[in-house]
Amino acid sequence: MTEPALADRIANELRRSILRGELVPGAPIKERDHATVMGVSRTPMREAIRILAKEGLVELSPARSPIVSKPTAKDLCDQAAVLVALEKLSGELACDHATDTDLGRIREAARRMEETFYTAERIDSFEMDMAFHTTIAEASRNAALARTHKAYLARLWHARYLTSRMRMNRERVLTQHNDILDAILHRDKPALSAAFDAHLGHLPQDLENLMASQSQDKTTPARTGGKETNETA
Numbered sequence: 001m002t003e004p005a006l007a008d009r010i011a012n013e014l015r016r017s018i019l020r021g022e023l024v025p026g027a028p029i030k031e032r033d034h035a036t037v038m039g040v041s042r043t044p045m046r047e048a049i050r051i052l053a054k055e056g057l058v059e060l061s062p063a064r065s066p067i068v069s070k071p072t073a074k075d076l077c078d079q080a081a082v083l084v085a086l087e088k089l090s091g092e093l094a095c096d097h098a099t100d101t102d103l104g105r106i107r108e109a110a111r112r113m114e115e116t117f118y119t120a121e122r123i124d125s126f127e128m129d130m131a132f133h134t135t136i137a138e139a140s141r142n143a144a145l146a147r148t149h150k151a152y153l154a155r156l157w158h159a160r161y162l163t164s165r166m167r168m169n170r171e172r173v174l175t176q177h178n179d180i181l182d183a184i185l186h187r188d189k190p191a192l193s194a195a196f197d198a199h200l201g202h203l204p205q206d207l208e209n210l211m212a213s214q215s216q217d218k219t220t221p222a223r224t225g226g227k228e229t230n231e232t233a
Contacts, residue, residue: 010048019161025070055154073211076159080204083152088196093140095187102139109135110181163206
């Protein structure tokens with residue numbers, strides 16, 4: 001396996017560890033330890049960490065080990081507002097410029113998700129969900145937009161995974177995806193805008209609620225052996 005391909009694989013494994021909560025916000029990522037556990041050298045591990053840093057999932061510092069990013073509620077809500085705008089613009093441009101091949105890829109992404117959504121591991125379902133949105137961005141036929149969309153999607157990867165677990169109604173997600181798909185296939189921009197509003201309009205508020213609940217969890221006293229302790233996990 002080439003170094004770039006290996007670095008991408010390592011980055012994907014670390015990304016999934018962040019999604020699962022095995023690497024929590026603020027946790028250090030020690031290159032040597034992780035390289036040993038994965039059975040790789042430090043060079044591709046270092047490159048994988050750089051990939052995640054570009055995505056905003058990891059913060060680099062010359063004086064310490066890289067750490068898992070710990071964005072503020074304001075950071076997440078600001079990024080979510082931009083992402084929602086990018087999603088809508090991607091869909092509108094896809095209505096204008098998507099080829100039959102592009103439409104086939106969007107349809108296939110929706111089909112693949114629908115077939116396995118109820119049986120796949122939740123992290124796999126989430127990744128298929130994000131792949132559906134990425135395919136739409138690529139169908140915009142605007143490379144700059146697709147790159148920007150990918151960057152913002154990556155920055156919100158962990159937070160969106162957590163909020164997706166808050167909204168457990170999988171049938172609603174599939175219905176909303178089908179509404180988006182139908183609007184793009186018919187190149188119906190008003191219907192598409194309404195479908196995106198139904199699917200993503202709640203995202204900034206969901207992120208704000210998520211951060212508020214996490215803050216509450218950290219400050220709510222927990223009783224252990226008759227004594228109160230502050231949870232910090």
